[in-house]
Amino acid sequence: MDTITYLKNFVKDRNVASITPTSSFGVKRVCSKIDFERQNVIIEYGPGTGVFTRxxxxxMDDASRLILIERNKNFGSILKKKIHDPRVVIVNDSAENVLDTLRACRESQADYILSGIPFILLNDELKNLILYNTHRALKKGGKFLVYQTCFQTDNHLKVHLDRYFPIVRSKYELRNIPPLRVYEAIK
Structure with a gap:
C-alpha cells in the first residue's frame, strides 16, 4: 500500500523524493543517532506516509514531542487519518518555515530534525534557507539527520551542510531501494 501511495505522489509532486518508503534498515540507521532515553523535541520534514513517524x-519518551512538517497535502491527510497520538503535531507547510512552526507549537528549539526531502531538486537559495533555518531551530548539540538517495555526490548536500554545521558525518545504508546516504550534522 505505501509503495503505491508513494508512486502516485511521486508522479504528481516533484518534491516527493522516492517511489518507495524507506526500508526498516534505513529507518534504524537514521534513528540510531537519536537518544530515545531523553525527553526530546523531534521534527520530521516530509514524513510521507509515516514510516519514520511510527x-x-x-x-520516544512519553514526554517527548514530534512535529511533522509535510508539504504534500495528500500525505498530510494520510498522516492525520493514521496517527492519533497526543505527542504529535502535523503541520501542512514547508521545511524553510520551521522556525514559524516551532513558535506555533510553543517550542523554542528542537533536539533532532530528520529529513528525507530531495535536496538535489532544490535550487541553492531554497536549499540554503532550509539549512540556515534548520541550524537556528536546533539546540546546541542538536542533530540534523538527513537521508538521501546514494546517487547524490558531496556537492549536492555535504558541501552545503559543512557551511552551517561544524560536524558532518555520512554513512551509506545499502539495504534500501535505492540505497541511502545518511548524514549526521551536529550543531
Missing part, C-alpha cells in the same frame, strides 16, 4: 513514536 518508529519514532514507538521509541
Amino acid at each position: 518508529y519514532l513514536l514507538k521509541n
Whole structure:
C-alpha cells in the first residue's frame, strides 16, 4: 500500500523524493543517532506516509514531542487519518518555515530534525534557507539527520551542510531501494 501511495505522489509532486518508503534498515540507521532515553523535541520534514513517524513514536519518551512538517497535502491527510497520538503535531507547510512552526507549537528549539526531502531538486537559495533555518531551530548539540538517495555526490548536500554545521558525518545504508546516504550534522 505505501509503495503505491508513494508512486502516485511521486508522479504528481516533484518534491516527493522516492517511489518507495524507506526500508526498516534505513529507518534504524537514521534513528540510531537519536537518544530515545531523553525527553526530546523531534521534527520530521516530509514524513510521507509515516514510516519514520511510527518508529519514532514507538521509541520516544512519553514526554517527548514530534512535529511533522509535510508539504504534500495528500500525505498530510494520510498522516492525520493514521496517527492519533497526543505527542504529535502535523503541520501542512514547508521545511524553510520551521522556525514559524516551532513558535506555533510553543517550542523554542528542537533536539533532532530528520529529513528525507530531495535536496538535489532544490535550487541553492531554497536549499540554503532550509539549512540556515534548520541550524537556528536546533539546540546546541542538536542533530540534523538527513537521508538521501546514494546517487547524490558531496556537492549536492555535504558541501552545503559543512557551511552551517561544524560536524558532518555520512554513512551509506545499502539495504534500501535505492540505497541511502545518511548524514549526521551536529550543531
